[in-house]
Amino acid sequence: MKCDIxxxxxxxxxxxxxxGGTIVKLISEGKRIGIIDLTEGELGTRGTRETRAVEAKNAANIMGISIRENLKLKDGFLTNSEEYQLKIVEKIRKYKPEIVLANAIDDRHPDHAKAAKLISDACFLAGLRKIETYDNNILQDVWRPKQIFHYIQWKNVTPDFVVDITGFLDQKIEACLAYKTQFYNPDSDEPVTPIATKDFLESLTYRAQDLGRLSGVEYAEGFTTEKLLAFKNFEGIVCG
Structure with missing residues (x-):
């Protein structure tokens, strides 16, 4: 069950x-990646929890994800509580990732920043031996990921580093568009939301283009890190 990420x-x-671009690139390189959705997105203006579940499955298939779970926490009311922390601890110990990718530390939707802190705290707690969790009534081993990186969402947060996703942007956008109820569709009769506009859809490309321009590649995705990164050498760094 172990995941790399x-x-x-x-x-x-x-x-x-x-x-999404980073994920499909890493899968193409042989990495094992899982996704955990904390809520069902049931408060979303468009669609329903049922349609969102189908869309999430379709998106996972497009990306090549074989592991995807939903913790069914309360959308709009995420709290950094013991109950929610332990639910995430159980998944971290189950999949034993080396790296966790989490929500943006600052964003338009309040759940995003709350999730960022909740996930970070759970990653730390997952390494404490005196916290006992169980999977199918079997005591889980402790596990603490080596790194937590936060992806960028609505706000233009300045990244600490970027990942070159050249060649993988189209697959990312296809996975996003699997959420047919959520994004721009000129034939939809549902209310227009900030993410259901043509401008937002186009922003997926021009943001990746701009981060690529700044880093010397065609397309890139940005991340922030909670601690200072140390490189063993300069191999793998793209010099634009």
Missing amino acids: LAIGAHPDDVELGC
Whole structure:
């Protein structure tokens, strides 16, 4: 069950929008990646929890994700509580990721920043031996991810680093568009929301283009990090 990377989002589609390109690139390189959605996105203006579940499954298939779970926490009311922390601790110990990708630390939707802190705290707690959690009545081993990186969402947060997703942007956008009820559709009769506009859809490309321009590649996704990164050498760094 071990994953190399566990991507966690407050809502279904957070992961696709924030780091979908990075995920499909890493899968192409043989990495095992899982997704945990904290809520069902049931408060979303468009669609329903049922349609969102189908869309999340379709998006996972497009990206090549074989592991995706939904914790069914309360959309709009995420709290950094013991109950919610332990639910995430159980998944971290189950999948034992080296890296966790989490929501933006500051964003328009209040659940995003709340999730960022909740996930970060759960990652720390997952490494404490005196916290006991169980999977199918079996005591879980402790596990603490080596790194937590936060993807960028609505706000233009300045990244600490970017990942070159050249060649993978189209697959990311296809995965995002699997959420047919959520994004721009000129034939939809549902209310228009900030993410259901043509401008927002186009922003997926021009943001990746701009981060690519700044870093010397065609397309890129940005991340922030909670601690200073140390490189063993300069291999793998793209010099624009």
